[in-house]
Amino acid sequence: MDVVSDAISAVRMGRPSSNRVRASGSWCTRLAPYDGAGFHIVLEGSCWLLPDAGAPVALGVGDAVLLPHGAGHVLADSAVDAEAVARALPFDDWSGGGYPPSGPMSSVSADAQAQLHVLCGKYRLDHSRVHPLMAELPQVVHLPHRVGRHPELRAAIDLLGGELGGPRPGAGIAVTSLLDLLLVYMIRAWMSESTAGAWSAALGDPVVASALRALHADPAAPWSNDRLAAEAGVSRPTLARRFTALVGRPPMAYLTWWRLTRAATLLRDTTDPLAAIAARIGYGTPYAFSHAFSREFGTTPGRYREGRQGDRARGPA
Template identity: 90%
Template sequence: MDVVSDAISAVRVGRPSSNRVRASGSWCTRLAPYDGAGFHIVLEGSCWLLPDGGAPVVLGVGDAVLLPHGAGHVLADSAADAETVARAASFDDWSGLGYPSSEPTPTTADEPRLHVLCGKYRLDHSRVHPLMAELPQLVHLPHRVGRHPELRAAIDLLGGELGGPRPGAGIAVPSLLDLLLVYMIRAWMSESTAGAWSAALGDPVVASALRALHADPAAPWSNDRLATEAGVSRPTLARRFTALVGRPPMAYLTWWRLTRAATLLRDTTDPLAAIAARVGYGTPYALSHAFSREFGTTPGRYREGHQGDRARGAV
């Protein structure tokens, strides 16, 4: 697993959901804050997205927008004023009708129409990797010819799968939605110039060290061994790694091992001894002690509290 894959896997819970919504005329709908991440992709027409506390964004055909932290927002046919926003219909009610009211007016040939793909990812924000935490409240990826071809291909494939019943869609759609999340984050990273983690993964020394730690977190790493792996001196690695990642290499390794242990406790039924071996602890007791210090609870209690997540993930 690479760093970005690990960062996403650590927080992903259950299966994503999506639906396609069509609307026309005058409409305005509100999506409440969500404990996860939401996205919208405009397949036809255009609309406005008004994030809570943020500047409005105009979305056109092919535009994708990701709300990584589940921020509440409004979708509307135009730049709605405060009064209209306050009266916005609940998205659950509105999307069930496909119109802003229960008595839609018939559309005409020249009336603007909207066709948008909306979806959600369930995320466990209790263990967010700093790469994910660094994402802004809203990631807007305008459609540009030749930019992010993988993202555009995933959007096209999703649009086709959701266009009507197809054999295997129950597997294809969730898999494509998972790919969509990866491609949106990858696209943001390629365009971000201010993110610390974009800089960290762009630094050959730090990126090499991170790849090594994520490839085999159970290995008996030391600062000297990791510096050798990165091809630099120990002081050079410590300085560059700490500056870009925000903590020294061995402190990051300890945090990541415990984060991986928490993910395995949540997503598997593996015994504690097996999990300890996979994340680099010699005994279940050593892992339990470190885990309790980091999370304020024992591995057993943590697993019990997340049994529902594992059940929902299998749905």
């Protein structure tokens, strides 16, 4: 696993979902804040996204927008005023179904030629232990369509739109897999364009990136600052200085944090006994693991598992 894959896997829960929506005329709909992430991709026409906090965003054909923290927002045919926003229909009422609607196509308007055709979707995320890479994503990630930019993202959008166009054999697996792929590609596209993200800089630094890859590849290994510095090909002081500056904490502090974050994911997603989880993340005994976990999370591994698996059992997004 690489750092970006691990960061996504640590928070992803349940199954993502999506649908295509058509609309025409004058319309305005509101999507309430959500404990996860949402996205919209304009396939035809144009619209406006008005986040609860932040500037309005004009969306045109091919534009993708990710709301990684589930921010509440309004979608409208134009840059509407505050009064219109206050009257916005809840998305479920506007689209005629749940979010996303239950059928392969939700037709908000009966017009044969819709002015808007948009792909909407959402992911359930566990925000109790977010990797800093995910935490630094802005409330709204706008990825305007530009010819030749992010071809893998465009390919995923085309494939997903095709799968949602009607029932196809194997669509249940294909759509879920494409949605997971879409999330990765949207985050990757943001990282490639971001100039302010600390984690873009960390993963772009050969020394820090090498150290992070080593820690994520084998968090249970008996790492030390000296061993990690040797793995990265630099001196211990050089690694400590560069790693701390870009990651925000020293290498061994990050390793402890990541081990326990990984343990939280295993407690949530598996029924493995504590001894097995302790061994997988580098703790010699279940007692040592339980003590470290309780100090970090404020609860025992068993109680954490009971609570988080209850959340996970709620099913798809």
